[in-house]
Amino acid sequence: MITNIADLLNRLREAEIARIDAQGIKHTSTIGDMYEGLTSTILQRTLPKGADLRVVSGFAETASGAMSGQLDCMIVSGSGRKLPYTDAYVWKVKDVLAVIEVKKTLFSDQFATAYDQLRNLLELHWTDFSATHGDQIDIGPALQAYRLTTGLESPRHADAAKLPFHLEMLYRTLVVEQISPLRIIFGYRGFASEGSLREAFFDFIEAHSKQRGFGGSSLPSLIICGKISLVKLIGMPFTAPMDGERWLIYASSNQNPLYFLLEFIWTKLSHRFSMPEWFMSDLTLSQLSPVLSGKAVRKGDVSGWEYWTHSPDLSKKSDLPEPGYWEPVAVSEYGFYVFNLLCQREKLPRTEEFMGQTAEEKAEFQLLLDRRIIGFDGDQIVLLTNQAQCVFAPDGQAYVGENDTGRLTAWLRKRFFDNSR
Template identity: 35%
Template sequence: MIRTIAELLSGILREELPKLDKAPVKHAPTIGDMYEGLSFELLNRAIPNGLGLQVVSGFASDGRGNLSGQLDCMVVQGEGEKLPYTNSHIWHVKDIVAVIEVKKRLYSAELRDAFAQLKTVSTIEHAHYQSGDGRVGNSDRSAAPAIRTFAEMTGKIAWSATGEVTFSYEEEAILHVLLLEQLSSIRVILGMHGFKSERTFRSSMVEYLEQNIGKAGFGPADFPQLIISGGNSLVKANGRPFMMSLVDGWWPFYFSTPENPLRLLLEFIWTRLDEMHGFGRDLWGEDLEIEVGRALLGFRAACIDGKGGWEVQVYEADDAALSKVPATEQWSPEFVGMEEFVLLARLCQGEGVSSDNPEIMSWLDSRGITYDDVRNRLLKTRLVASYGKSLELVTKKCQLVILPTGEYVAAENSTGRLDRWILRRIAASGESTSREGGDVTNSPDGQ
């Protein structure tokens, strides 16, 4: 469904945008209103009915008198305050799902302007959610998805009911950002036209960041989740929905892609709405094609002379290197060995897996395999994470399959993605499969 709607919205944009571009109007505010109006139309078509959502313009508020700058589009729920004799509203940050800053053309100057405008939102949001007021009254934004993302990224359970969990300074910083990302609104810069190439778009962002190294307000939580410049996008890998695992302690948190920008916008908004309302399997369609990110920025938390901050790494790539990376690839489950399959089956059945379990250690020893080897291979699947000597599932619904070829596969199947992959494989080859495992009841969030 998401791909179909994205294509529908892209069709509307292709038809309506040339009309705005040719409009014989020179008045800048009116031109801005036209492009914002088109954005309103796209967003109204993008959000599902029956959820009590609206698309408005105006200001974000923290309820204490602090306001953001004037915002082009906000996807909101609940009740806001309409400003007299205007079409603008003031909306509390806890009820804002997404904020979109619209630009007719997004080049370097507009990128800086829009980035600064959205920072007026993140500034009051982050202060609100880190205050006592922000920790209550937000029951529709569970921390569980952020905790699961942290486990997938780091291979470590964030919170456990069985005891205290301690992390390094770097890991604590990442967890803090992921929790803020989960609570805060989705911030998007939407440039209808923009840079001619993905490379020049990337270079503009790097130049902007280099000009602000060492300044407050340029950490991972301050970057918009999505920046669209014509047909290219910069995307945040915060697990909602896109994610990249840590590489030698670095978080490749920002990537570029030429993939359909409106599909990316839907992915961000619908992921949040699915977490809030629960749409079920039908929302995502087949979901067997996934985006491939071209890493742009990596961040790593650092504490120097008692002062915390972020180190930055830029992943350089010229046009030739970017063109070699496909925009999408076909999804497939994790192919695992027999030892990993057996241990995953134990976890799916609610049994423990730990290095101090004599039965497990004896069996692995008889096969000439060390526990550490199997553990490390399992962590790479991102289906499990470690807590002390134990492994725990971090999925909502982990399922295992034995293919006719004798191969073992495992995957998160809460959206039915594994089922669809199997059906496609059967249709292509006439194979049949056997399955193990089932609903997982001991994931970190208890779902």
Template identity: 35%
Template sequence: MISTVADLLEQFKKYALSKIELDDKDINHTVAIGDNFEGLTAELLNKAVFKDLNLKMVERSFIYNDSGVMSNELDCILVVGDGQRMSFANRYKYHIKDVIAVIQVKKNLYANDIDDSHQNLHSIINVSEPRDAEPFVGRLHRDAYKLLTGKEIPSKERRERFTDREDILYHYLMMEAFHPLRIVIGYYGYTTEYGLREGFVKKLEEISKNGPVRGYSPGSFPNLFICGNSTIIKNNGMPMGIPLTDEEFYFHILTSSNGKPMYHLLELIWTRLSYKFGISSDIFGDDFDIETSHPFISCKERKIDEDNWGWEFLYHPMTRKQLSIPLVPTPWEPTEIDCNKYSILNVLLQVGTVNINSDEQFLKFIESEKLDAQKIIKELSDAKLVYVDEGKMGLLVDLLHTVFTPDGKVFAGENKSGEMTSYFSKQILNQPKNE
């Protein structure tokens, strides 16, 4: 479903842009031109959201919090319910808790426009307050944490033993789940993914040439930049999620792609709406293929002084030729397991967690079957079926399903959104019929 709607939005966008160019070719007034593109963006998003949720797209409005702090004027906001009219002006303000997404609109998106949009959307972070959080934030935070770290979200008691890195990542993802989506849409500007990447990096280098600059941490970057047909996507697990690595710059904070910008826009907004309103994951269809993107910017935390931390960024340069190779989604597949892995998963399903260093039954099982414990645990962890934290192993999937096939093989995987059900239903449908 999401791909079908995204294709319709792409067609509508092309039609609307051609009409704007035809009707307004003689208009040179900046505000009037801006109104056209903000209106187009609002119309696109109105077509992208669900009915009966009291959602609306508003233009030229503000966000406020319980302390009375106000954001900058914002181009387009996706909100729930009605706002408050501001005195002596035809403008409205909306409480931060009622804001789903904020979109900064540019006719042309070049380096200075990227930074201008960044600054404008950063005012939303200044308005956000933890007491404004809603219950869905915790669910979104948990799923993103699991996706990026490969671990279950920790208890308060476990967090007291966090390393600095673990603490920074935990709170970074908490705020990412808490803040409204921040999106930049430029209808023209850089004509290639290569140009967008180079322009973004050169501007970031210019800004930070004299050292760390406040307001340019991973959390400050918008969730999505769209420039024509190219995109820069934040990797925060909401929903885009490339796991952390063992490399020095371990966190792929930004990736890029060419094509399907409306798909990425919908994926962000629909994911947030599905968590907030409890909408079934059926809206995304039964295609669980994993979208791929190009590595762009990685980062690592760095201690500046006794009380402050900053971030270092690493650019992953790619040539025009490398970026021209079409991105192909990675098919979702379950993991084939043997009887020993099946036994371990089945025990975890019953008891929750097992101490791999001291649990007598686990150690006896490993010894009796003559298994390499480290090897089998690593394979289960690499398959995203289990996690290990402080010596305790538990299930990483929310709804584990195992399937025994007629040829004697055993498969395991997540079925929270129907992944296993869909995969094997398709396998059955694709089997050749007996003559």
């Protein structure tokens, strides 16, 4: 269903762009206001009815009174104050869930301006958060994102400094991503192709490689340019397994960008608000091509991030397959045995009995690792899921999958029951 909603919003976007262009306005500020207004309209339609949420423009403010620069669009909760004789608001930064910087045309200069705005907002948020919050906060989504990315059990927060440095910084980055506002650059036009946007992004990273404020946690959540997206893989919701010690930070797509916008916003909202059951159990999988990998490094007293770019693996949109759909893992008697024991004991030793004795069992164990059903905690095998279940389906096959949001239930309904009448 989320793809259907994204398609409807995309048709609205395209129709309203044509309407704006038809006005023939040449005044730059007025054009900017129209595109910001269109973005606000689209965002307002993404918000669940009944939630204490709205879309405003204006400024974010800390508890001590420090203020951001002017922000194009903010998704906010609670209450703010309206500035006299304007449509702008000042909102407490702790109540800002997402910030969207809007550009009619997104090229390198506009990207740099938007990046600075979002980076400054992030710094403002953390200044405020550090001053006003204690240690007691639920970071469950970040912990699960860490498991899905690394294939390892997440640490206790107090033990994060005991991790290898690259894993400690990944862990802290994911916590930052959960707690901070989403930071989105939304360009309506600009780079003509997915490849040209990727290359411009590489150039931007390279140009600032020796500067502060360009580490993994500072990079925007989502970058949209026309029909192209650069998607940050923070596990909330999009993720990819690590390649050795390298974290795949960004991937690109020419799939409908409003699909990614919806996924990011609704996932962020799900951390605070009740979301529709159909969203939490949606089976849609995105189409993504790797862009940028990174690893936090420390040499003596100096620390920073190393980045690696990926050569484009791009297809014309007409050549892309239909979006894929999530499926659980089909398991044999061996896989069921291991899963069932983990449910009972929580941990198992890394021995041949449980990691597989035959080639088929070893392959099945690796599949369960790859799908992040199981993983490792030191020398122990553990479950990485929040609420994994094993079911015996009408086809006689056993399936294992995460069901904390109802995905496994939704898959069973779609696969075996929706077409049975």
